[in-house]
Amino acid sequence: MFMDLFKSKKSTTVPPEVDLYNTETRSLESFKPLSQKSVTIYTCGPTVYDYAHIGNLRAYVFSDILKRTLMIHDYEVKHTINLTDFGHLTDDSDAGEDKMMKGLKREGLPVTLAAMRQLSDTYIEAFYDDMDSLRIMSPTTWSRASDYVKEQINLIETLEAKGFTYETSDGVYFDIQKFPRYGRLGNIDLEQLKSGARVEVNNEKRHPADFAVWKKGLLGWDSRWGKGFPGWHVECSAMAMATLGNEIDIHTGGIDHIAVHHNAEIAQSECVTEKTFSRYWMHCAFLTIDSAKIAKSQGNSITLRHLVDRGFSGDDYRYYLLTAHYRSTVNFTWEALAAAKQALYRLKRFVYEDYEQKASKPDEGYVTKFKQCLANDLDTPGTIALLWEVTKDEKLDDKTKCATIQYFDSILDVGLRESVSEGKKTLGILSNDQIPEEIKELIARREAARIARNWPEADLAREALNLKGYSVEDTPYGPKVSKV
Ligand code: AMP
Ligand code: ZN
Numbered sequence: 297m298f299m300d301l302f303k304s305k306k307s308t309t310v311p312p313e314v315d316l317y318n319t320e321t322r323s324l325e326s327f328k329p330l331s332q333k334s335v336t337i338y339t340c341g342p343t344v345y346d347y348a349h350i351g352n353l354r355a356y357v358f359s360d361i362l363k364r365t366l367m368i369h370d371y372e373v374k375h376t377i378n379l380t381d382f383g384h385l386t387d388d389s390d391a392g393e394d395k396m397m398k399g400l401k402r403e404g405l406p407v408t409l410a411a412m413r414q415l416s417d418t419y420i421e422a423f424y425d426d427m428d429s430l431r432i433m434s435p436t437t438w439s440r441a442s443d444y445v446k447e448q449i450n451l452i453e454t455l456e457a458k459g460f461t462y463e464t465s466d467g468v469y470f471d472i473q474k475f476p477r478y479g480r481l482g483n484i485d486l487e488q489l490k491s492g493a494r495v496e497v498n499n500e501k502r503h504p505a506d507f508a509v510w511k512k513g514l515l516g517w518d519s520r521w522g523k524g525f526p527g528w529h530v531e532c533s534a535m536a537m538a539t540l541g542n543e544i545d546i547h548t549g550g551i552d553h554i555a556v557h558h559n560a561e562i563a564q565s566e567c568v569t570e571k572t573f574s575r576y577w578m579h580c581a582f583l584t585i586d587s588a589k590i591a592k593s594q595g596n597s598i599t600l601r602h603l604v605d606r607g608f609s610g611d612d613y614r615y616y617l618l619t620a621h622y623r624s625t626v627n628f629t630w631e632a633l634a635a636a637k638q639a640l641y642r643l644k645r646f647v648y649e650d651y652e653q654k655a656s657k658p659d660e661g662y663v664t665k666f667k668q669c670l671a672n673d674l675d676t677p678g679t680i681a682l683l684w685e686v687t688k689d690e691k692l693d694d695k696t697k698c699a700t701i702q703y704f705d706s707i708l709d710v711g712l713r714e715s716v717s718e719g720k721k722t723l724g725i726l727s728n729d730q731i732p733e734e735i736k737e738l739i740a741r742r743e744a745a746r747i748a749r750n751w752p753e754a755d756l757a758r759e760a761l762n763l764k765g766y767s768v769e770d771t772p773y774g775p776k777v778s779k780v
Contacts, residue, residue, distance in 0.1 A: 314369055314671045316362075316546075317623060319554060319577040320481055324673055327366075327576065329545045334372040336540040337363060338574070339435070340532060340549035340557070341378040344419035345399030347599040348426055350613065350628065351583040351590040355550045357614055358580040358622040358674075360432045362548065364707045365670040375435040376539040378532060379423070381416035381442050383511070383525045388556040390498070390508045390527075407515055413442065426600045429610030431709040439535040441526075445517050447534040448526035451568060452509045452519075460567045461509060464500035468510035468521055472503055475563045479505070481577055482554040507560050529560035533573070537565065547574035551581055580622040587627055603633070609722075611711040612637040618676040618708055640710055641723065646687050647698055647712050648719035649776065656695035658703035662686055666704055679704060724778040731777055735766050739775055742768065 314327040329335045339359040342348050356377070363373050386392030396412050399419075405411040420440070427434070441448075452468060455461050460474050472478040472486070479486050489505055508527035516524040526534075536544055542565075549558065558577060565573035582589070585596040603613055616636035620626045662682065669678035686692065686700050705712035711722065720727055731739075742757035761768055767780045 314365060315673055316576055316578060317673050319579050322483075325576070329371065330543060330575065333370075334374060335366050335546065336544040337366075337373060337375045337546045337548065338532070338536040338540055338544050339375065339377045339547075340553055341380060341438075342419075342423055343380040343384040343395045344416040344423060345395045346402075346419060347422050347601065349590050349597045349599055350603065351550075353426060353430060353600060353613070354583045354617055354622075354626070355548070355580050356427065356432050357430060357617045358578075359548045360430075360709075361618070361622070361670075361674050361676060361707065362546070362578065363433060364709075365674055368667060368707060369671065373436075374540060376437045376439055376536065377435045378535050379416070379420055379438060379440045380528065380531065381420075381440055382412060382516075383441065383531070384528045388528075388552065389505075390511075409442075409515065409517075416440075416442075426610075429600060429604075430614050431610065431711075437539045439539055441531040441535070444531065444535050444538060445526065447538045448530045449517070449519050451530060451534045451537075451564065452526060454568050455509060455564060458567060460563075462502065463521060464498070465512075466498065466500075467508045467512050467524065467527070469501060469506045470509050470560065470563060472505050472507075472563060475567055477566075478563050479559050481559050481562065484555055484559060505556075507556070509564065527560075529557055530564060532557070533561050533565040533568075536561075536573075537569070542569040542573075543571050544574045546576040546578060548578045548580075551579045554579055581625045583617075583626045583628055585628050598628070606630070608633060608637055609711075612640055615640045615680075615708075615710045618710070619680055621677055622674055643683070643687070643701070643710075643712060644719060644723055647701060648714070648716055648723060649725065651694045651698035651701075652716055654695040654698060656693075656699040658700040659686070659692055659696050662700050663703060666707075670707065676708070679708060683708070724780075726777050726779065731766075735761065735764065735777065738764075738766075739768060739777060743775065 315324045316327050317323070318325045337359065339356070342352055359375075359377075363375055366373050382396050384395045386395060386398070396415065397407065399415050400407055400411055403415060405415055452461070455470065456468065461468050461470055463469075478484075484505075486503070486505060490503060507529060509530050510519065510521050510524055511527060512522050512524040514523065536547070547558065547561075554577075562573050584590065585598065588594055588596065590596055590598070600610065600613065612633065616633050617626070619636060662685075666679055666682055669675040669682060672678070683701060683704050686697055686704075689697070692700070702713050711719075714722065717727060738757050738761050742754050742761070745751075745753035745757060758768060762780070765780055767778050769776045769778070
């Protein structure tokens with residue numbers, strides 16, 4: 297059903313162009329892909345040494361909306377998300393602890409490549425579960441860094457052969473001064489960086505912004521520079537090129553990747569191919585907690601599992617994220633998440649109870665407005681406002697309302713397209729055949745008492761229902777029974 301919606305007949309109105317904010321030009325641009333019909337997207341994936349926190353997950357809900365927006369505008373999308381299973385230090389540049397080593401220590405595992413693989417297997421599975429809970433579409437390729445070591449070594453060798461690198465006692469570094477456009481993303485001032493640099497930890501580096509493309513060490517793979525790992529930035533250049541080609545349309549990530557990681561990716565890739573690596577760079581703003589960065593060390597690293605433990609679903613969290621624009625910082629609060637959950641619950645009731653999913657066609661006017669919102673740099677708050685407008689529009693009949701909301705849900709994907717019985721189940725509302733006879737009798741007794749305006753008797757029947765673990769609520773469509 298999902299894909300069918302994307303292949304829906306073209307509307308008679310010309311679809312709007314898709315405008316996207318490009319970090320590189322710092323402006324909204326009308327999207328023009330390299331090829332007419334198909335678009336390539338590369339998304340920087342998680343470092344799989346631990347559960348992803350809810351901030352990380354925002355980055356993938358964002359890329360999912362981007363992808364679906366392009367699909368609904370009739371593009372085919374080829375998408376890669378990588379899985380970093382080695383080599384990412386706690387600092388994006390060459391400082392800090394290696395995250396995978398941190399994971400090995402935490403779990404009491406030996407420092408071997410096999411143990412690293414085992415550790416990442418666990419967290420890759422956990423990450424896939426998060427993706428499913430958030431209804432994030434699978435990319436065309438999940439590329440795992442340790443499966444692409446050969447490609448990474450080839451890339452470093454090419455850079456070396458072209459004279460862009462130099463070797464030191466601890467690794468091989470990219471010489472940013474050989475790439476005059478280094479730092480163009482985010483307009484990094486390299487001179488300032490140089491004068492403001494701390495006393496270099498590594499005094500063999502020619503410039504403080506030079507970054508490691510190979511790290512020598514006791515653990516890792518064999519190469520002409522000895523045993524070690526490719527530097528973290530290398531994996532994304534190598535895997536983007538291996539899975540999507542030398543030139544890609546869109547590269548995404550969180551804003552923390554702009555200054556170092558993505559500038560490094562550009563430098564490596566463009567020095568190898570002499571082509572523009574990615575035409576559009578898109579970044580989502582941070583999710584913060586108490587206006588602070590999310591980090592284990594801050595004790596505020598909330599995961600999707602924590603949300604589920606508190607009674608929230610992946611749909612609730614996805615809906616919550618979509619109420620904000622991807623370029624706005626979101627300060628997470630439990631209260632705001634609870635409000636999102638309540639709003640989504642109301643929408644589900646509209647669909648599964650009031651409208652009962654009677655098949656019909658979505659309203660063309662609303663479909664056009666919906667697409668326009670998305671084409672305006674993925675304005676998801678606008679689409680949510682539109683969704684509520686549909687529920688309140690007296691000019692639309694129930695069937696059309698339901699079909700329109702479900703059309704919106706092909707992009708928003710917050711659980712509004714289940715079958716009626718499944719949908720009711722998520723609401724905890726029981727259909728007639730799921731209600732035991734004795735409960736039906738109590739409901740009938742209460743109804744009869746209400747009709748006779750015998751309120752004490754009606755209250756008694758309600759209490760008896762509650763004692764048996766059921767609740768009843770009066771709606772314009774009759775009593776609704778749920779299990780409590
Ligand atoms: P990492 O596993 O650290 O490489 O991060 C995975 C993705 O999450 C990257 O795209 C980061 O930019 C993004 N990210 C990290 N923290 C946050 C946050 N608090 N809010 C939004 N995105 C984030
Ligand atoms: Zn990356």
